[in-house]
Amino acid sequence: MAEAGAPRRSTRASRAKEKPRDLRAGLALLWGEQDRPTRGPKPSLTPDRIAATAVALAEAEGLEAASMTKVAAELGVSTMALYRYVPDRTSLVELMVEAVLADRPDTTTAGEGWRPQLAEWTRRSWAVYQAHPWLLAATAMRRQVMGPNQLAWLDAALAALEPTGLPAAQRHQVFLLLIGLVRNLTQQRIDHDEDHNREWERLTGELLDRHADRYPALTRAVAQGVFAPTALDPLTFGLDRILDSVQTLIDRTENAPS
Numbered sequence: 001m002a003e004a005g006a007p008r009r010s011t012r013a014s015r016a017k018e019k020p021r022d023l024r025a026g027l028a029l030l031w032g033e034q035d036r037p038t039r040g041p042k043p044s045l046t047p048d049r050i051a052a053t054a055v056a057l058a059e060a061e062g063l064e065a066a067s068m069t070k071v072a073a074e075l076g077v078s079t080m081a082l083y084r085y086v087p088d089r090t091s092l093v094e095l096m097v098e099a100v101l102a103d104r105p106d107t108t109t110a111g112e113g114w115r116p117q118l119a120e121w122t123r124r125s126w127a128v129y130q131a132h133p134w135l136l137a138a139t140a141m142r143r144q145v146m147g148p149n150q151l152a153w154l155d156a157a158l159a160a161l162e163p164t165g166l167p168a169a170q171r172h173q174v175f176l177l178l179i180g181l182v183r184n185l186t187q188q189r190i191d192h193d194e195d196h197n198r199e200w201e202r203l204t205g206e207l208l209d210r211h212a213d214r215y216p217a218l219t220r221a222v223a224q225g226v227f228a229p230t231a232l233d234p235l236t237f238g239l240d241r242i243l244d245s246v247q248t249l250i251d252r253t254e255n256a257p258s
Contacts, residue, residue: 023145026091030098030147045075045085051095055132058096063134068092093138094145100132104152107160115243117160122178122239125153129186136186164250174246181238188234201227 028034029047053074054066068089072082086092110120129135139150146154154175161171205222212219 021090022087025087026094026145029086029091030094030145043085045077045082047085047095048099050075050082050085050092051099054092054096055099058134058138059132063093063137066092066096066134091145094147097135097138098147098149100128100135101149101153104149105156107156114160114162114164115247118157118174118178118243118246119239121153121157121160122182123235125179125182126185126235129182130189133186133190136183136190164246166246166250166253170249174242177242178239181235181242185234185238 025034032047050071054071057070057074058066068082068086069079071092072079075082086095105121105124107117107120107124110116157175157178158171161174164171166174208215208219208222
């Protein structure tokens with residue numbers, strides 16, 4: 001909290017004075033290529049142990065709980081001591097992502113062909129996100145430092161798409177559609193609140209009773225059970241629609257005049 005009467009710094013000015021992140025150090029940590037001291041006592045911590053501790057905190061209390069201070073306390077060291085192993089919290093989160101993506105999916109077990117293999121990749125991605133909901137916030141949709149495990153998942157998806165003959169840029173866009181589906185459904189599950197949903201549906205129904213003429217299509221859909229529980233699996237539904245579209249794109253590419 002700022003002192004009373006003290007000039008308030010602008011957010012932009014504060015950010016400008018922040019020390020830029022050392023991306024090379026982050027990459028070296030993820031890839032196990034950081035310089036190791038040749039003298040002095042042997043380090044008591046390892047990146048794997050630090051990541052496992054941070055993951056356990058995130059599983060129990062959410063991603064915000066996996067702070068440098070809390071992780072250090074769990075490990076029985078000072079926060080400053082932890083900084084000797086991990087340069088910043090962003091690097092810590094990247095280590096956590098690597099830890100839960102340790103098993104590269106073997107999509108060939110799903111059978112031959114791009115479609116079953118991509119479906120297998122998507123379902124395994126979904127399983128990881130369900131097991132570790134904090135992963136959604138940890139892997140924001142931006143270009144971030146990626147370790148060998150995270151790149152292995154991307155490589156597996158692109159490998160399954162190679163036989164399609166689609167250009168590399170389109171294969172990458174398909175990957176983005178699939179991981180976007182997984183992330184969207186994960187967010188829906190995180191946000192789900194049964195009591196809130198029932199109250200929302202009740203209030204919305206009352207509103208539509210009074211304003212049905214303004215929203216005729218929505219009123220009809222509600223009457224037909226648009227929000228009612230269904231046995232429809234949203235992952236299967238979305239996955240099938242995406243893969244159907246990919247097949248259409250492949251057919252169009254193959255039949256295009258040369």
